[in-house]
Amino acid sequence: MSNTIHVTINGIALEVEKGKTILDAANQAGMIIPTLCFHKDLCIAGNCRVCVVEVSGQKRLAAACATPCEEEMEIQTNSLKVRNSRKHIIELLLSEHNADCTKCYKNGNCELQELASEYKIMTQDFLRLAPMKNYTIDQFSPSIIKDDSKCIRCQRCVRTCAELQGVNALTVAYKGDEMKIASFFEKAMNDVVCTNCGQCVNHCPTGALVERNYIEEVWDAISDPDKHVVVQTAPAVRVGLGEEMGMEVGSRVTGKMVSALKRLGFNAVLDTDFTADLTIIEEGTELLNRLKKALKEKDNSVKLPMATSCSPGWIKYIEHMYPEFLEHLSTCKSPQQMFGALVKTYYAKARKIDPENIVSVSIMPCTAKKFEANRPEMHDSGYRDVDYVLTTRELAIMIKQAGIDFKKLPDEKFDRLMGESTGAGVIFGATGGVMEAALRTAYELVTGREVPFENLNITPVRGMEGVRQATIKIENPLTQWDFLDGVELKCAVAHGLVNAQKVMDEVKSGTSQYHFIEVMACPGGCLGGGGQPIPTSPEIREKRMEAIYAEDAGMPLRKSHENPEILKIYQDFLGEPLGLKSHHLLHTKYIGRDRL
Amino acid sequence: MVAHSYQLKRADFIFKNENDWERILDKMLKRPTRELINELMSSELKGRGGAGFPTGLKWKLTAEDPSDTKFVICNADEGEPGTFKDREILTKVPYKVLMAMAVCGYVIGSNQGYIYLRGEYKFLVPELNKVIQEFEYYCKQIGHDFSIKIFLGSGAYICGEETALFESMEGKRGEPRNKPPYPSSNGYMGKATVVNNVETLAHTFTIFKYGAKKFYDLGVQYSRGSKLFSVSGDTPKPGIYELELGMSLQDFVNEFGDGDTKAVQVGGASGFLVPRKRFEKTTIGYRGKLTGISLPTGGSMMLFNSSRSMYNVLDNYLEFFREESCGQCTPCRVGCQQLHFGIKAVKRGDKPAQYLDKLLKLTETMQLTAKCGLGQSVANSFSSIVENFREEMIY
Ligand SMILES: Cc1cc2nc3c(=O)[nH]c(=O)nc-3n(C[C@H](O)[C@H](O)[C@H](O)COP(=O)(O)O)c2cc1C
Ligand code: SF4
Numbered sequence: 001m002s003n004t005i006h007v008t009i010n011g012i013a014l015e016v017e018k019g020k021t022i023l024d025a026a027n028q029a030g031m032i033i034p035t036l037c038f039h040k041d042l043c044i045a046g047n048c049r050v051c052v053v054e055v056s057g058q059k060r061l062a063a064a065c066a067t068p069c070e071e072e073m074e075i076q077t078n079s080l081k082v083r084n085s086r087k088h089i090i091e092l093l094l095s096e097h098n099a100d101c102t103k104c105y106k107n108g109n110c111e112l113q114e115l116a117s118e119y120k121i122m123t124q125d126f127l128r129l130a131p132m133k134n135y136t137i138d139q140f141s142p143s144i145i146k147d148d149s150k151c152i153r154c155q156r157c158v159r160t161c162a163e164l165q166g167v168n169a170l171t172v173a174y175k176g177d178e179m180k181i182a183s184f185f186e187k188a189m190n191d192v193v194c195t196n197c198g199q200c201v202n203h204c205p206t207g208a209l210v211e212r213n214y215i216e217e218v219w220d221a222i223s224d225p226d227k228h229v230v231v232q233t234a235p236a237v238r239v240g241l242g243e244e245m246g247m248e249v250g251s252r253v254t255g256k257m258v259s260a261l262k263r264l265g266f267n268a269v270l271d272t273d274f275t276a277d278l279t280i281i282e283e284g285t286e287l288l289n290r291l292k293k294a295l296k297e298k299d300n301s302v303k304l305p306m307a308t309s310c311s312p313g314w315i316k317y318i319e320h321m322y323p324e325f326l327e328h329l330s331t332c333k334s335p336q337q338m339f340g341a342l343v344k345t346y347y348a349k350a351r352k353i354d355p356e357n358i359v360s361v362s363i364m365p366c367t368a369k370k371f372e373a374n375r376p377e378m379h380d381s382g383y384r385d386v387d388y389v390l391t392t393r394e395l396a397i398m399i400k401q402a403g404i405d406f407k408k409l410p411d412e413k414f415d416r417l418m419g420e421s422t423g424a425g426v427i428f429g430a431t432g433g434v435m436e437a438a439l440r441t442a443y444e445l446v447t448g449r450e451v452p453f454e455n456l457n458i459t460p461v462r463g464m465e466g467v468r469q470a471t472i473k474i475e476n477p478l479t480q481w482d483f484l485d486g487v488e489l490k491c492a493v494a495h496g497l498v499n500a501q502k503v504m505d506e507v508k509s510g511t512s513q514y515h516f517i518e519v520m521a522c523p524g525g526c527l528g529g530g531g532q533p534i535p536t537s538p539e540i541r542e543k544r545m546e547a548i549y550a551e552d553a554g555m556p557l558r559k560s561h562e563n564p565e566i567l568k569i570y571q572d573f574l575g576e577p578l579g580l581k582s583h584h585l586l587h588t589k590y591i592g593r594d595r596l
Numbered sequence: 597m598v599a600h601s602y603q604l605k606r607a608d609f610i611f612k613n614e615n616d617w618e619r620i621l622d623k624m625l626k627r628p629t630r631e632l633i634n635e636l637m638s639s640e641l642k643g644r645g646g647a648g649f650p651t652g653l654k655w656k657l658t659a660e661d662p663s664d665t666k667f668v669i670c671n672a673d674e675g676e677p678g679t680f681k682d683r684e685i686l687t688k689v690p691y692k693v694l695m696a697m698a699v700c701g702y703v704i705g706s707n708q709g710y711i712y713l714r715g716e717y718k719f720l721v722p723e724l725n726k727v728i729q730e731f732e733y734y735c736k737q738i739g740h741d742f743s744i745k746i747f748l749g750s751g752a753y754i755c756g757e758e759t760a761l762f763e764s765m766e767g768k769r770g771e772p773r774n775k776p777p778y779p780s781s782n783g784y785m786g787k788a789t790v791v792n793n794v795e796t797l798a799h800t801f802t803i804f805k806y807g808a809k810k811f812y813d814l815g816v817q818y819s820r821g822s823k824l825f826s827v828s829g830d831t832p833k834p835g836i837y838e839l840e841l842g843m844s845l846q847d848f849v850n851e852f853g854d855g856d857t858k859a860v861q862v863g864g865a866s867g868f869l870v871p872r873k874r875f876e877k878t879t880i881g882y883r884g885k886l887t888g889i890s891l892p893t894g895g896s897m898m899l900f901n902s903s904r905s906m907y908n909v910l911d912n913y914l915e916f917f918r919e920e921s922c923g924q925c926t927p928c929r930v931g932c933q934q935l936h937f938g939i940k941a942v943k944r945g946d947k948p949a950q951y952l953d954k955l956l957k958l959t960e961t962m963q964l965t966a967k968c969g970l971g972q973s974v975a976n977s978f979s980s981i982v983e984n985f986r987e988e989m990i991y
Contacts, residue, residue: 046774047924049965060972061964066774081964088961092930125954126934127941153923172769172924175752177933179923 007073022053022064022075031077034086034115036093036205037154038065040537041523042163048154050089050115054079061085090115095126097206098135098149106207109534112152113206140188142374143196143212143367151181151208157200164523166498167317169194181208184596192596193320195497197313197521198367198391198530211367211531214388215398221359221388222265229359230347231266232339232418233257235273236365236429236526237392239547243533243540244396245406250543252551255411260399261363262412271414272362273421275335275342276428276437278569279310280560282586283332283434284442285577287516288481296483303327305492305507305514308434310334312372313521313530315590317497322504323592331587335428336362336369337378340385341585342418346573350417355381361388363395365429365529368521380585391531420565423456423552430548431495431525432461432468435518439472439491440559446474446481456558462549464524464542466499467492469514491516496523604847605840607814607822609802610795611688617695618734620805625740629659629703636800639808640820645671645756645793646866646894646969648882651800654790657780658704661788666706668697669765669784669791672713673749673756676864677916678896681824681836682794686713686720689798694731696797698742699804700790709744710784712761715751753920757968758783758791760922771922772968795824795895816842819881829861829899830854845870845878848897856901859984864896865913866973869906871984906985910939913977921970928971931962935978939989949990952982 004015007022009029016025021044026033036048046066053064056074061082064075076082094116101107135149153172158181161170169192173182183192201209221229242251261269287306293299309315309330318325333341339362344355362369366389372378373386390398399406414420424440427433436458443451451458451472460470470491474484492514494503500519506512522529524541527548557563574581614620624632636652643649658666670693674682685693697709713720728744735742747765749755755764759773762784783789792800799821803811811821819841828834831852839848849857859871862880870878900909914936923929938955941947959975966972982989 044774045924046967047926049926049967052965063774063965063967068776084957085961085965088958089926089965092926092934095934096930126958127937127947129930129933129937132937152926153929155924172771175754175923176917176919176921177923177929178919179921179929 005069005071007069007071007075009075010077016069020069022055022062022067022069022073023051025069025075026053026064026077033064033077034118035065036111036115036152037156039156039159039203041203042156042159045155045159048089048093048152050086052082052085052089053077054082087119087121090119090121091126093152094121095124096129096133097152098130098147104150104207105210105213106150110207111205138188139212141190141194141196141212141371143370144189144194144198144201145210145212146189147208147210148180150206152206153179153181154205155181156203156205157181157209160199160203164199164496164498165195165197165521166501167193167195170200187596195313195316195320195521196368196371197497199522200530201367202530202532202534202536211391211394212370213394213397214370214390215394218361218388218390218398221361226357227359228267228353228357229265229361230268230270230343231261231361231363232270232272232275232336232343233261233363234336234365234429234526235276235426235548236529236532236544237363237395239429239527239544239551240365240392240532241396244393245399247407249540250547252547253406254551255413256406256409258414259409259412260404260406263404263409264398264402266361268415270339270418271421271425272335272339273425273428274418274563274565275338276425277422277560277563277566278338278586279332279335279428279434280424280437280441281566281577282582283308283330284438284445286330286332287438288442288446289578291484291515295487305512305517306330308518310428310434311368311519311521311526312366313368314497314500314519316368316371316593317500317521318504319590319593320595321501322508325504325507326590326592328507329590331589333378333586333588334369334372336364336389337372337385337588338586339418340373340378341380342569344381344383344385345585346569347417350572355383358383359387360385361390362386363390363392365392365526365532366522367391367530369531377588392533393531396533416565418565420563422560422563423555423558424560425563426551426555427548429526430462430545431520432463432493432518433525433548435461435470435491435493435516437560438516441561443472443474444559445561446477446484448478455553457549461491461493461518464538464545466496467494467502469493489516490514491518493518495520495525497521604843604851605814607838607840609822610685610798610824610838613689614692614801614805617691617801620801621695621698621734621740622738624699624804625702625738632699632703632804633659635803635808639803639811641796641799641803641811642819642882643793644795644799644823644895646676651792651796654780654792655700655703658788658790661781663781663788665785665787666704667784667787667789668700668704668706668709669761669789670697670709670711670794670797671756671758671761671791672711672717672794673761674714674717674794674894675753675756676866676894676896678828678861678864678898679826679894681826681895683717683720684836685794685798685824686717686724690724690727691731692801693794693797694728694744696792696800696804697744698731698735698740699800700792700797701742702740704788704790706790707741707743709742710765711744711746712755712765713746713748715749718748721746721748752922754922754968754970757970760968761791762789771924772970774967814840816879816881823895825895825897827852827897827899830857830901830904831899841881843880844876845880846875848880849875849899852897853899854901857899858902858904859900859906861896861898861900861909861977863976864894864898865916865977866970867896868976869909869980869984906981906988907939907943910977910981910989911936914939914974917970917974925967925971927962928966928968928974931958931966931971932974934958935974942989949986952986952989956982
């Protein structure tokens with residue numbers, strides 16, 4: 001049987017693979033069919049109906065995204081019938097929509113707005129339904145704002161939360177004209193299982209789900225002459241920001257980003273990668289301690305596998321879904337929060353600045369980090385450790401507001417003290433990166449030799465497979481670690497919370513053999529984070545990932561324990577890994593939560 | 597000139613008590629499945645649940661699916677306003693439906709049947725379960741592996757749409773799916789499934805017992821057999837009547853009207869309104885070709901006399917659709933609101949009379965683009981009422 005099908009699109013003959021939809025075929029033919037509910041990351045919904053096309057011999061129009069091609073199909077994507085219907089549908093969506101675009105956070109990056117503009121919908125013949133509705137705005141979460149008046153009911157968020165994250169914090173409620181997207185019993189998103197990962201924000205075509213922004217607060221701090229405003233930037237920001245500035249996907253803009261931050265007026269531009277390196281030292285030591293207790297001292301109370309704790313979306317997820325496994329989490333804070341705690345202690349002391357006057361800002365690819373910074377326990381410096389968290393998108397807005405021509409910026413370097421990092425810190429931005437960085441250090445610590453992978457690239461833990469496993473056999477360790485001789489260290493890496501669920505269910509059922517698992521809440525890891533530029537897609541994440549590994553490969557130092565500033569901070573301030581000071585500033589506790 | 601050669605004919609198959617269903621079942625289970633399919637095909641029985649799909653073909657397609665697990669579902673969601681016939685069937689002759697399901701299971705290769713029962717019919721459950729028990733007991737005795745479970749709906753009209761019904765049974769929100777794929781290959785739990793209306797199944801009993809010809813001889817071309825009609829509204833004799841298909845609406849009104857019938861809504865809210873001047877020319881059956889109009893969706897016939905405001909009737913239907921749309925697709929969810937609030941705005945004088953034309957255009961779009969039969973059929977009542985009673989909409 002042949003595997004191809006013959007169709008014509010607007011008269012052009014085409015051969016397409018069996019099983020492809022009309023939308024796929026049109027793309028193949030270079031025809032663009034507008035879509036709203038369609039998203040490459042998600043299953044097909046076919047509910048917005050803007051992608052309707054005419055198929056010869058069929059009475060009704062077909063939704064291109066949901067209709068498979070059939071042999072001899074003759075498809076019209078721009079007939080009068082199609083145009084009129086599409087226009088009607090856009091008009092209908094607008095009539096239900098709070099179309100006060102100039103007051104919308106997503107103005108300029110909204111798929112509905114774009115369509116309205118494309119089809120030049122300039123009159124409002126239908127009744128305005130939006131004012132007749134009791135739309136609510138949920139602003140209780142420190143991470144996400146949900147504004148129902150902007151919602152077009154495409155259910156992309158619902159599918160995202162279910163299919164990518166397995167969380168189901170957002171579902172469809174009611175029917176008919178009252179149908180809406182709601183959390184459990186219409187509680188505030190802050191009061192339900194929502195992990196604040198922001199994937200819904202990243203997949204929302206309009207302004208219905210956006211990050212809670214702190215742009216004005218940060219401008220105020222910068223403008224306050226009494227404040228010393230310190231900014232840290234997460235690894236994934238440098239491979240995403242360029243997209244917001246009109247550059248190609250996958251552009252590496254570290255130097256330009258630093259330059260822009262300096263021009264925005266931050267007093268010190270530092271690097272979260274530094275505390276990523278620090279995390280490796282602390283977490284690596286913690287893992288080795290657990291292994292020692294379990295394997296040498298035969299202590300049954302030791303919790304293995306140990307799980308990474310850098311992703312605050314993952315943390316909130318496990319707190320809700322697997323509260324009985326909290327002790328499996330590394331007690332390490334995320335790099336952002338380690339950084340925050342150190343800025344108002346170590347950094348303040350070294351720079352002789354009153355921590356009271358320090359405002360600590362972080363630029364993150366993440367919306368969950370906003371929630372994390374807001375957690376009551378994150379005050380170990382004696383102050384709120386991180387004052388404001390901005391997403392990559394918010395930073396882009398500030399750069400544009402400041403009138404900075406980003407592409408023309410020179411490359412600049414991070415300021416010192418907590419600005420030095422290694423390639424190991426950079427790869428925290430990709431799924432598998434923490435695992436790879438940890439292995440680079442732990443293996444060397446234990447054996448005195450580099451990890452046995454070409455150019456230090458631990459390829460088995462890299463890639464986009466939802467769950468990846470790797471085994472590293474330890475041979476000829478240093479005497480201190482002789483109990484590890486011949487041990488096969490078993491690791492698993494998961495990204496996207498549906499995949500985390502798979503690994504956790506293995507752990508729960510007792511069938512897991514793992515020693516160490518890395519979980520990142522977002523698909524692709526932080527580079528696909530909820531605070532990264534919109535749109536997102538598997539291809540986009542792939543390019544950002546290539547950029548991350550290129551960044552790593554280009555670094556002079558690629559192992560966390562070789563970072564001179566790390567050596568210095570232990571010498572001058574922390575003493576030793578898992579020491580008293582570390583314990584106080586760099587480690588934390590977790591809280592079991594309801595499953596609402 | 598032949599005025600109307602056809603007269604209103606009563607039929608009495610559905611509710612006729614047959615005390616030999618065991619014997620018929622035995623007989624059917626011995627016949628080759630191909631033969632049973634042919635029997636159904638030659639009867640030209642079409643689905644009585646709304647879409648009018650040929651029942652024999654539906655069984656055939658499902659029988660041909662290679663799946664190892666298949667299901668038979670009896671659609672007893674009966675949500676169309678003005679229909680109440682399925683309830684009667686399940687009360688009076690439930691064994692006919694059960695037997696038909698078992699035969700269907702035999703034909704398509706399924707040993708599991710479900711009755712998707714409208715939530716409001718919960719009171720039927722104890723009695724129905726008793727009959728099912730007896731029925732399953734008999735099946736066991738004769739060595740036929742088939743069981744039937746009742747699944748209770750929870751009151752949403754849309755769950756009567758077959759794919760929304762699957763979703764609902766799977767524990768999900770009752771939202772229609774994209775088609776294709778069709779139930780004959782991807783139904784309940786993604787398996788090949790036959791969904792038939794209660795009445796459709798009851799008719800197959802007649803066909804299996806008396807042969808296809810008996811059924812075929814009733815009715816007219818394209819519209820064979822008899823059908824239950826739920827008669828309501830301004831009529832001296834409301835109730836359920838089994839009538840041969842192919843009658844003219846005039847004959848129907850002569851029989852059931854109160855002498856002052858101004859219009860008849862054929863097929864419930866998703867059907868058409870026929871004004872008096874078109875009674876003669878309207879034939880009740882499955883195809884528009886016979887000067888008539890299309891299918892009598894669940895078989896609801898609602899008569900209106902001159903005291904009725906057609907505006908109120910439409911207002912009522914549109915409110916129903918506005919609320920009963922599942923809300924997932926744009927043309928239906930927003931379209932229904934625009935239509936409903938639109939006629940109110942015209943009535944109030946907030947919009948000019950010409951706005952009705954804009955709304956008529958909108959119903960065309962809904963018909964062309966809505967995801968399921970609900971949104972697609974709102975145009976039927978809207979355009980037939982607005983076009984025939986435009987003044988009543990405005991003044
Ligand atoms: C909105 C909507 C509601 C429906 N409700 C019912 C119903 O209550 N009962 C029913 O038998 N079919 C209903 N149908 C039709 C079913 O989708 C399906 O076509 C039918 O059950 C098939 O059975 P049949 O071939 O025996 O008619 C409905 C369809 C739509 C679009
Ligand atoms: S047409 Fe109406 S009922 Fe059908 S899928 Fe669309 S919104 Fe739901």
